[in-house]
Amino acid sequence: MTGDREFLRSELLAVAAAVVPGQRPVVTHDPGPINPGVLFDGRGPATVSRVTVQTGNPRSPDPVAEVEAAADALRARGWTADVVPPENGHYRVAAQRDGFDVAVHAWEADWRITLTGETPVVS
């Protein structure tokens, strides 16, 4: 599971750097393995890791272009990535690869681009 977690983190950092080359992405969430079903039953095993990375262009945010750039960067790295139709100022990419799930969020109301992903479940 450690390898999956490190892979996911490195992918998110690489994509974030590609989307906003002039900024240094920040890992804002990387707590290690957790039980994905904890809200039902906390007794379950810790089988997934989730990692979140943030970047952005505070001076001139452009969420439309940023999610397109994120999708391109993900595809170039072997991910299947789709830009989801926007919803009231929310722009998103949904991406998958080998059991990993990644979402990229950008918002008209915020300069931040948030890339968050989850590793495959380890049985």
Add this chain to the structure above:
Amino acid sequence: MVEFDELAERFRASHAVLVAARDRLQAAVDAGTASDDQQKRLETVKELLTPVTVSETDADGNVVEVQRPRQFYSVDPEGQGRAVEVLGDLQKAKHIAVLVPGMGNSLDTFNGQADRGDLIRTEAGPDTAVVVWMDYDSPKNLLEAASQDAAVEAGPRLAAFLDEVDELKADDADVSLVTHSYGTDVGAEAVRAGARPKYLVMTGSPGIAKYVDEAADFVQPPTRLFTERAAGDYVSYSEWHGPDPANFPDAIRMATVDPRGEDPVSVHWHNEYYRENSEALRNIGRVIRGDLDSITTTNTSRSTETKLLLGASWGGPLNTVAGMASKVYDGVVALTKPSKESAGAAAGQTAAGRPPDAAGRGAGGAGRGSEGRRR
């Protein structure tokens, strides 16, 4: 009443509680007298004391990393343990979600709950704060979860906490109560105790009570009930505690799969509502940020769902077996539980007071569109 200045003091006080617990447990470990449980709790407390990282901008407009302590509104490191953590800025947020987990939880599982809270906050978007509320003795196993005693005990405390949130938050901020599994029972008890969140979300509910078969039986305006039931959710099918809220005629039942059929993430069973890129999670985010027009709904039946899942209808038979098994428990609690009529009267419910649907239309027929219909 909690004053604004008091919030920071609460965070500091909770931090001090954790530091004291860490020092005490570490001393026991160093002395070789710590039990296995104490050693586990020490690791937990150390995790809770680990700062969080946020992204901010410096004076030159560069993205920078900032670390700060976690924000525990309250914490009890003794015994099963309890904690209430704030993710984000509770006082400035426009949208606040209070997340209530289900059974099998303790302080030692709190980081998993906080992770789900962070996932929900990311989904809901900027200007959102999430509170992970585990201020109750979560049932330790299925036997304990058969009883609603823990929920009955916890509900008034959750209602009181929501009152405190009302004192702390911005005047125009809205509050959603997001509950899952046994947590839906806790949420129901909170609204029965007087809590009035703007939105009440119930996913994978085992039911509220045998006599509660519509939202109007326990939810008062202005609160609106939103539900989710995924295909194959055996807990919802069992209706162990009462009729499934996903079938309530005056609740908005949200879809858990992408109505366009393009969803790469399929949500099944009881445990996948909070899955990245799932329609189930997206709809929860839409509720929290008040983007009700974007919510997708469904009205699939147990039979349809289970046929689609395994090629055979087993939702109905499971419901029957679970109903028979619960009669023993019912026989005990029926003597002390109110009827639907008495509970409705006590709650001051009227038919006219039923919550409207997601788009703000009147009572009845809310959210009963076909699978995938966009509201």
